[in-house]
Amino acid sequence: MLDSKSKVIEYINALKGYEGYVQFSYRPIDKDKDVFVGTDPKIEDEAGFIYEAHFFNGTDAISIRQQNNTWVVSTSKNVPLDTVETYSTKVGLQVKMAQVWEAKADPLCEGMEVQMLQKVVFAGFTKGEKS
Numbered sequence: 001m002l003d004s005k006s007k008v009i010e011y012i013n014a015l016k017g018y019e020g021y022v023q024f025s026y027r028p029i030d031k032d033k034d035v036f037v038g039t040d041p042k043i044e045d046e047a048g049f050i051y052e053a054h055f056f057n058g059t060d061a062i063s064i065r066q067q068n069n070t071w072v073v074s075t076s077k078n079v080p081l082d083t084v085e086t087y088s089t090k091v092g093l094q095v096k097m098a099q100v101w102e103a104k105a106d107p108l109c110e111g112m113e114v115q116m117l118q119k120v121v122f123a124g125f126t127k128g129e130k131s
């Protein structure tokens with residue numbers, strides 16, 4: 001958990017080998033300032049606050065979400081890429097989102113293990129791939 005906007009900016013600017021995007025609270029995403037495809041993220045302090053940010057390095061996903069007066073950082077290691085869906089964005093890019101499933105005992109199935117969706121994470125941008 002990060003407790004200030006400056007710490008969030010410092011955390012994001014220290015990421016190496018990740019692509020992703022940042023959503024500020026007071027304006028729409030700017031493709032030139034907030035989206036990082038094939039380049040390390042680098043953001044500047046500006047008005048408002050960082051509402052959310054998502055990054056991916058080919059195997060690991062990082063999600064940052066503002067919650068009350070802190071930012072929650074969630075990391076998913078070894079994201080399975082066999083459950084990826086592609087979506088169009090308003091800035092003309094295609095984003096990939098991966099579903100993370102886990103086998104868990106289900107009381108409605110007499111305790112047998114069933115695959116349950118745990119979360120959906122950002123898995124990068126398409127690079128000339130057909131969607």
